[in-house]
Amino acid sequence: MSKVKKKVIKIDLEKCNGCRACEVICSAFHAKPQYSSNNPARSRIRIVRDPLRDIYLPVYAGEYTKAECSGKDKYVIEGKEYSECDFCRASCPSRDLFKEPDSGLPLKCDMCEDDPEQKEPMCVQWCLSDCLTYEEIEEEAEEKIKLEDVEIGLESLVDKYGFQKVMDAAARMTKKD
Amino acid sequence: MRYAETGYNLEIDLSRGNIERVETDPKWTELYLGGLGTNAKILWDRVPPETEPFSPDNLLIFSTGLLCGTPAVGSNRTIVSTFSPQTQLMAYSMMGGFFAPELKYAGYDKVIFRGKSPNLVYVWINNAKVEIRDASHLRGKGAVETQELIRKELKDPNAQVAAIGLAGENRVFYASIEQGRSSASRQGIGAVMGDKGLKAIAVRGTKDINVARPTEFLELCNEVLKYIQWRNENPIKNVEPIFQGLGSPQEMAIIDEKWHTTGFMWGNARTRRKDFWNKEAEEQWKQTQESVRTRLISCYNCPMKCGALISVPGISNYMMKCYTKLTYTMAAMSDLEFGFRIAQRATEYGVDGYSTPQVIAFALELYEAGILTDQDMPGMPTGTEERFYWLLDRIVRREGIGDVLANGTHWAAKAIGKGAEAYAHNNIKKHEQLPLKLGMLNPVYFLMYCTGEKINITQIEGQFPQEPFAAKEQREEFVKDWLQVPDEKFKQYFLDWDPRGEHSNPYYPTIQATCEIVDWMERMHYIDDALGVCAGLSSFPLKPPYHMHNYPSFISSGAGIAMDEAGLTQVARRNRTLIRAVNIRKGMRRADEKPPEDHWRKRFPELEEKLLDEYYKFKGWDHQGIPTKASLRELDLAYVADDLEQRGIIRNEQG
Numbered sequence: 001m002s003k004v005k006k007k008v009i010k011i012d013l014e015k016c017n018g019c020r021a022c023e024v025i026c027s028a029f030h031a032k033p034q035y036s037s038n039n040p041a042r043s044r045i046r047i048v049r050d051p052l053r054d055i056y057l058p059v060y061a062g063e064y065t066k067a068e069c070s071g072k073d074k075y076v077i078e079g080k081e082y083s084e085c086d087f088c089r090a091s092c093p094s095r096d097l098f099k100e101p102d103s104g105l106p107l108k109c110d111m112c113e114d115d116p117e118q119k120e121p122m123c124v125q126w127c128l129s130d131c132l133t134y135e136e137i138e139e140e141a142e143e144k145i146k147l148e149d150v151e152i153g154l155e156s157l158v159d160k161y162g163f164q165k166v167m168d169a170a171a172r173m174t175k176k177d
Numbered sequence: 178m179r180y181a182e183t184g185y186n187l188e189i190d191l192s193r194g195n196i197e198r199v200e201t202d203p204k205w206t207e208l209y210l211g212g213l214g215t216n217a218k219i220l221w222d223r224v225p226p227e228t229e230p231f232s233p234d235n236l237l238i239f240s241t242g243l244l245c246g247t248p249a250v251g252s253n254r255t256i257v258s259t260f261s262p263q264t265q266l267m268a269y270s271m272m273g274g275f276f277a278p279e280l281k282y283a284g285y286d287k288v289i290f291r292g293k294s295p296n297l298v299y300v301w302i303n304n305a306k307v308e309i310r311d312a313s314h315l316r317g318k319g320a321v322e323t324q325e326l327i328r329k330e331l332k333d334p335n336a337q338v339a340a341i342g343l344a345g346e347n348r349v350f351y352a353s354i355e356q357g358r359s360s361a362s363r364q365g366i367g368a369v370m371g372d373k374g375l376k377a378i379a380v381r382g383t384k385d386i387n388v389a390r391p392t393e394f395l396e397l398c399n400e401v402l403k404y405i406q407w408r409n410e411n412p413i414k415n416v417e418p419i420f421q422g423l424g425s426p427q428e429m430a431i432i433d434e435k436w437h438t439t440g441f442m443w444g445n446a447r448t449r450r451k452d453f454w455n456k457e458a459e460e461q462w463k464q465t466q467e468s469v470r471t472r473l474i475s476c477y478n479c480p481m482k483c484g485a486l487i488s489v490p491g492i493s494n495y496m497m498k499c500y501t502k503l504t505y506t507m508a509a510m511s512d513l514e515f516g517f518r519i520a521q522r523a524t525e526y527g528v529d530g531y532s533t534p535q536v537i538a539f540a541l542e543l544y545e546a547g548i549l550t551d552q553d554m555p556g557m558p559t560g561t562e563e564r565f566y567w568l569l570d571r572i573v574r575r576e577g578i579g580d581v582l583a584n585g586t587h588w589a590a591k592a593i594g595k596g597a598e599a600y601a602h603n604n605i606k607k608h609e610q611l612p613l614k615l616g617m618l619n620p621v622y623f624l625m626y627c628t629g630e631k632i633n634i635t636q637i638e639g640q641f642p643q644e645p646f647a648a649k650e651q652r653e654e655f656v657k658d659w660l661q662v663p664d665e666k667f668k669q670y671f672l673d674w675d676p677r678g679e680h681s682n683p684y685y686p687t688i689q690a691t692c693e694i695v696d697w698m699e700r701m702h703y704i705d706d707a708l709g710v711c712a713g714l715s716s717f718p719l720k721p722p723y724h725m726h727n728y729p730s731f732i733s734s735g736a737g738i739a740m741d742e743a744g745l746t747q748v749a750r751r752n753r754t755l756i757r758a759v760n761i762r763k764g765m766r767r768a769d770e771k772p773p774e775d776h777w778r779k780r781f782p783e784l785e786e787k788l789l790d791e792y793y794k795f796k797g798w799d800h801q802g803i804p805t806k807a808s809l810r811e812l813d814l815a816y817v818a819d820d821l822e823q824r825g826i827i828r829n830e831q832g
Contacts, residue, residue: 017482019475020275024248028395035391038248039282041383050334051357052325052494054471054486101383128406128480 004141007111007134009045009060009121015131016056020047022123022132029112029122041101044109045123048086055080058132060123061098062089064106064152066159069094091156105153179203180389181243181736182211187285187307189300191373192233192292196307201286207738208813210707211243211286213269214752216258217759219289220267221817226762230262230365231348231372237290239280239339239378242709246281246386247394247735250401250722251714253277253477255339255356256706260763261364263350263585264607264632267759270366272339273476273483273711274359276380279337283382294374297346301331302380312376317343319525320355321495327379340377341367342527344573348372349583351532351609355524358474358484358496362529363633364608365585389737397731404722405480405714413719415651416642423721424481424713428502429473432463437500443507445538446603446612465513481713487517495521500611501530507612508534509565519565526573531633532585532609537568539586539600540578548595553578585609603773606765608632610773618683618777619643620691623785624792625698626772628802630756637699639717641667645674645681661724663697663742670694683781688788692795703749704728751812754797754804758817761826767793767801803827 023040030044031037040046048057069092073084091098091106098107112118118125120134147155157166188197201215209215216238228234237259244252255277261268280288283304299312315323320342327338337356344352345367352367353360361367388394405423412421417436419426435454442449469489473482474496484498497520505523506516523533541564543549544557551557555577557567571579581589586601586609603610605626611634621641622634629637640661646652649672656668670690675681686694701716701724708731715723723731725742732740770789793800797808806827809818821827 017473017475017480019477019479021250021478021480024478028248028391031385031391033391035248035388035395037385037387038246039383039385041282042385051474051486051496052321054488054494056472126402128402128409129482 002140002142003138006137006139006141007121008137009109009111009124010133010135011058012131012133013057015129016047016058017129017131018047018049018051018056019129021126021128022058023047025122025126034115039101042107044098044107046097048082053080055082055086057082057086058123059087059089060109061091061107062109064091064108064156066093066156068092103153106156108147108149108152110149178387180387181247182206182241182286183281183284183384183386185285186287186289187302188289188291189307189309190292191290191294191298191309191375194294194309196309198285198305198307206243206736208748209752209755210704210732210736210748212240212254212256212709213242213258213271213703213706214748214755215287215707216240216256216269217267217752217755219287220258220260221755221759221762224260226764228260230260230265230369233291233293233373235260235291235369237366237369237373237375238287239276239290240287241277241281241285242705242707244731244735245277245709247388248398248478249394249708249710249731249735250398250405251476251479251481251711252709253479254706254709254711255280255361256709257354257361257366259366259369261350261366261608262348262368263365263588266606266632266763266765267630267756268364268366268369269631269706269756270354270361270363271706272354272356272359272361273479274337274357275477276337276339276356276359277709278477279380279382281382281386282384283380284384288378290373290375293372297374297376299327299340299375299377299379301336302378302382303331303333303336304382304384315376316346319343320345320353320527321493321525323377324355324357327377331379331381333379333381336379336381338377338379340527341370341375342525342573344368344526344528344583345371346376347573347575347583349528349573349575350585350588351529351536353527353529355527358486358498359476360524360527363531363631365529367527388735390734393734394731397727397734400727401714401722402480408720408722409480414654415646416719420643420719423718425483425499425711425717427483428499429470429483429485429497432459432466434462434503437503438507440613441503441507442612442614443510445508445535445542445600446610446614447542448510449614462513465517469517476711479711479714483713487521489514489517489521492518492521493525495524497524504530504534504612505565508538509561511562515562515565519562519569522566523569526569528569528573531611533569533572534565535603535609535612536572536582536586536589537565539589540568540582542600543593543597546596546600548593548597548600549578602775605772606632606769610634610776614775615777617779618781618785620683620686620688620784620788621694621698623683623772623777624691624695624788626776627770627789628695628792629699630753630760631702635717636712637695637702639712640698640701640719640721641694642671642719645671645676647676659720660726661720663700663725663746666690667694667697683779683784688784688791691788692792695792696795699753700746700749701725703752704745707748707752708732747812751814754809754812755814755817757796757798757802758804758809758814758821761803762821762824765802770802 353362
């Protein structure tokens with residue numbers, strides 16, 4: 001165990017004005033080439049919105065998981081009902097959230113560390129309401145190897161099709177040219 | 178590849194149930210940009226002037242603006258265009274919210290409806306899958322309620338829904354289309370939607386919108402965001418709170434209503450209450466507002482919080498923005514609590530918050546005057562507030578006197594007769610206006626009231642302060658960082674404008690300067706309405722983040738269309754002239770272009786004629802306000818000139 005610097009987006013629900021600028025800029029930043037397109041469905045941060053019930057809950061994409069969990073609990077906070085899923089950051093089989101709309105591959109927040117590394121994630125920069133703020137905290141943890149987008153995608157493909165099929169496909173693709 | 182736009186429209190024939198996805202001509206984007214511009218082009222081409230608003234041949238267009246769906250801050254407007262049952266002219270009403278970007282992500286720039294469905298239906302656009310679905314179970318449902326029911330039925334909480342209420346179904350001439358926290362309310366477009374048998378449109382999209390030069394475009398967006406932040410921290414000095422910031426008037430945030438309650442008229446746009454706003458009123462209104470306002474909320478990709486979720490005990494939640502907060506309160510000579518309460522019912526019915534309270538106050542005035550009697554209003558309760566509810570319920574159902582009142586004050590007065598027309602005193606081109614009655618004629622506002630094609634002052638004004646600043650030093654300070662002026666001369670006009678004396682209203686600004694100021698103000702609105710950018714960040718407030726100097730780069734880098742200030746000015750002129758031509762072909766002439774008779778106490782008939790003459794000339798129009806052949810040709814609108822000439826509207830002798 002050692003001290004690890006952890007990047008955190010702090011979310012103050014009272015301050016969200018529901019504008020979805022975080023979704024806009026996230027999907028633009030991660031477009032290839034950068035900023036060339038925009039599509040909230042590809043965003044790694046989404047707002048769970050139910051305006052008439054005053055529910056505004058930004059949640060950013062966490063780990064990919066191959067299995068659905070059993071948690072379907074309800075939470076009532078200041079008279080507003082949330083499901084356990086609303087707070088969950090996982091890209092999981094039970095919902096469309098945090099999946100590429102075309103491929104279905106999982107999306108994960110990378111704190112805008114790639115190309116060029118941002119001092120704060122873009123969603124934080126574009127949130128003028130200060131609902132999203134950025135923090136670095138230190139905690140005791142085992143150092144983990146950070147997975148690249150490609151690895152996360154591959155992992156989900158392996159889960160879906162099995163290791164052998166993915167390997168075969170990769171082999172076929174390399175032979176093509 | 179098409180940039181900023183999708184390059185496709187949906188064409189839906191409700192009579193035949195036919196749905197087509199049609200590729201659009203990129204040339205049109207270059208000429209008209211999109212939004213209101215291309216809507217006008219479609220209405221000109223496809224709806225002949227003989228077409229009645231309630232004919233199946235009338236079109237109802239829901240359009241995005243060119244920049245909607247891109248990261249351009251605040252570009253979220255849906256521009257709805259058709260012909261108005263009330264004015265019989267082209268109607269365009271716009272709404273913010275979340276609908277337009279969602280439509281773009283679904284892969285369409287516009288949805289164009291024609292025909293009439295035999296049964297009440299709604300349309301579900303889910304990316305490439307588009308369905309016309311039965312809506313008989315939604316008949317009579319509230320406009321807000323309908324949006325909720327449809328989202329549940331489709332099991333898609335992220336679908337954006339635009340819907341009409343009972344008023345639209347019953348073709349009330351001032352029925353609105355409601356969508357989330359927004360509505361397209363003016364000129365009765367909700368009635369046309371109801372006439373087409375269309376209860377709602379739901380849309381969900383998960384596709385990309387591309388921009389041509391990404392890094393440059395994003396840099397511009399960042400600059401706009403930074404400027405908004407700076408403006409929010411640096412409100413404009415020496416003006417009323419309502420003029421200090423950006424956005425649409427911050428009615429949900431602001432408690433101080435001195436300016437509206439003491440400057441605007443109460444009742445049927447009749448009574449000024451100069452002493453209304455005192456400590457007691459302020460305390461009471463503050464308490465009311467803070468107790469019902471649950472949260473300040475925004476439209477898509479905009480940091481301004483112009484709207485609010487309103488939760489009045491005992492009734493359903495709804496969302497509100499802007500001046501509707503006060504229109505019912507002031508028309509009924511009541512308090513803010515009443516205003517918030519009745520606006521909930523009115524929003525569910527789907528009616529315009531400007532016209533509706535005025536129509537009701539007009540009816541009650543006619544009753545007081547004995548022109549409408551107990552026979553016309555059998556069973557009407559005695560209190561004013563109860564009467565407002567009673568009449569509202571009857572109007573949206575077209576029951577009894579409600580059927581007459583549902584056509585607005587102009588048509589109702591005509592139908593009632595017995596001198597009722599004198600009570601429909603606050604209209605321009607048959608359309609109810611803001612309840613303002615002022616002293617000295619303001620030449621800039623005179624021209625805007627007369628000639629604004631939207632027939633709504635808030636959709637033409639902006640940029641230039643409404644009143645001169647008292648002290649020279651204050652003016653000098655104001656112009657110091659006034660980077661939005663398209664030309665330095667506007668600073669001088671403002672510096673020289675005095676509250677009294679030789680350089681004051683109505684003879685200053687000079688006629689020439691007046692034409693130029695009006696031209697600048699409306700130019701910005703026409704650009705916003707083509708791009709889908711909210712006026713609250715551009716044409717409406719003082720010193721906005723979008724202006725003549727950065728808009729061309731947004732268009733070039735966003736849509737990949739070569740654009741400079743001269744080119745953009747030309748597009749705005751083209752769109753403005755085309756909409757004028759649409760209305761001219763519908764019969765609008767100089768005689769229609771006048772403010773309400775009693776808008777100003779001090780009138781100057783000779784000056785007013787000159788102002789109109791010079792403004793028409795400035796615009797390239799003839800004495801009747803008809804665009805000349807030469808000016809139409811110069812704007813690539815030769816096809817308009819030919820049509821107007823064939824119809825004998827442009828006389829042969831005209832240039």
